[in-house]
Amino acid sequence: MPQSKEVTIYDIARVLKVSPATVSRGLQNHPHTSPKTKKKILATARQMGYRHNQSARNLTSKKSHTIGVIVPALTSHFMFCVVDGIEKVANKEGYNLIISQSSELSAREADSAKSLFNNRVDGLLASLALDSADLSNFDIFFKKNIPVILFDRVIEHSNCTNILINNHKAAYDATTHLIMQGYERIVHLSAPFRQNIYTERLAGYQQALADHNIKFRKEYLIIENMTMEAGAGAANTLLKLKNRPDSVFAADDSCAIGCMIALKKKGIKIPEDIAFVGFNNDPSCKVVEPNLTTIHYSGHEVGEIAARLLINHLNGIASIHETKTVILRHELIVRESSLNPNKGLKPIK
Amino acid sequence: MPQSKEVTIYDIARVLKVSPATVSRGLQNHPHTSPKTKKKILATARQMGYRHNQSARNLTSKKSHTIGVIVPALTSHFMFCVVDGIEKVANKEGYNLIISQSSELSAREADSAKSLFNNRVDGLLASLALDSADLSNFDIFFKKNIPVILFDRVIEHSNCTNILINNHKAAYDATTHLIMQGYERIVHLSAPFRQNIYTERLAGYQQALADHNIKFRKEYLIIENMTMEAGAGAANTLLKLKNRPDSVFAADDSCAIGCMIALKKKGIKIPEDIAFVGFNNDPSCKVVEPNLTTIHYSGHEVGEIAARLLINHLNGIASIHETKTVILRHELIVRESSLNPNKGLKPIK
């Protein structure tokens, strides 16, 4: 098993009878290099099977060419897409990735941050854990001026650029859609209201109610984790309400679907008895019956933009500090779960 | 934005009035170091905010501490879990990951392989693209004696360790289950028979038929891509068969689910008219109605074992060459889609 020796720029230099410096310059088409020698260098490099040594480059450049990613969990299709988007851009730009999960725990988020910090990542892309109330976990990065970009679950902070959708508007759209279908007793199923995505969605929901003269009832707020199991639990809570709701706007598809399935098992008809709108456009939306109306926004886009922004910043092409917030497009995708067969369309106000 | 200077072992040495070599040894608890100085070194290192420089280490060790991963696509929950499992182990062991997708194309697999090769990954974990007929894409790795471990979609090869389940047995179990439920006209819905996972599943299916004196009909073989859309297409093919099948064993859940949904839209009842068994235990199995019976095996386990094996090999703890094949456990998970309400249990033979 002989680990055949690697070709270095010295080897190429020797063959071409030039200095290693010239080879180095030729390889990275440095401005002050004659096209001829550059061509020669490139040719023999290829022919000799030269591969650059990133570690050596990192050593001189004092960079790791590595980006850290912290996500709450890799269990949703959405986060999957985000990471995929990040991966694509990072790959193309010659950056490596270290991905870690906080498991929705601020304490583990701190561990991840520390670990990535010790790995000397050049920058960080993160989405906050459910119980992270501030950005103190990232202070080590701020102190060393390492760029941090937050996506989806964010907190406004002078040191961070944020990438997200207009959650308020999205929730407003979703709720209004239910109202337009003739629903009035709308439950909002969401997670503990700490993260922006949940507080904003709540606010959007409330605004839509207000704009259509529907009184907000706090007993119509059901707080759960956003899992299928939690959704099933929510179904019980929901059925016990004195004033039986006629619809649900959930802040997450999985939770909505868990709830739908549990209700259906008890003989509740959807959307006849209770209509549903979810959030995230999980693939399961098209499997559950009836198909789930939901808010779609592209995880790939989130990931790609986050990575692009960070890498441009690292490469000095553009500064993060010029763009504090990026708001991406969202879209309401209407499916049967929210189409009211009885009441039809109803005018606003 | 001053990029505060990094602490090196020289700085620590200076403070402690010892040589950098001693610090280096102390930091990696080298056998020949006095416990006292070691303790001092560790203490001041922490206190000074020292972080090791992986690139410098890589340079001297002639390793990248990076593992390459090639998957056909990151669109299934299963592959998601595999990558997650790899990530967990690699993270803990201080290895970085470069993940790339072949998009089920051998040509892109070749590109990925080349790219990872140029990135000097220390080892490779791969699952083959749908149209990869041999391992020639990985010859560059074999030539340089860089370890390659294949998982799930594999080909036997003297240079590779393989990690997979007993697909033959799994398919046999699935098919037998349908037979025991009283089904006899069993369609097998699968992908082009090139990869082991599909040929083996076909063989297991055929063996089960044979063992129960059911004649194999080649018109009961439907070849599609393993997507929901393809499954919907398969539904049409299936309905056109002269001898209407009473059940389907699909080599993939998504495909099965797409097929089920399409059939249901045409008024076919499941499992009364046609029963279903899938493969992979995708989360959607518990969303579709009726819930889909399937073969489960742990993606996390696949990923963790693959990574563990590779890293142990790289660290010289154990050699890959001692273990040529790892067969993991699988399990039939019975759900309503395959429970025959009419015919009940039927004796074998």
Next chain:
DNA sequence: TTGTAGGCGTTATCAT
């Protein structure tokens, strides 16, 4: 345009 030489942070091989 090209060459020289020093440095990036660490490890390993010698000595001591």
Next chain:
DNA sequence: ATGATAACGCCTACAA
């Protein structure tokens, strides 16, 4: 047990 020193492969002033 510790110290000096030479790699590791590449980049970049600076000099020519």
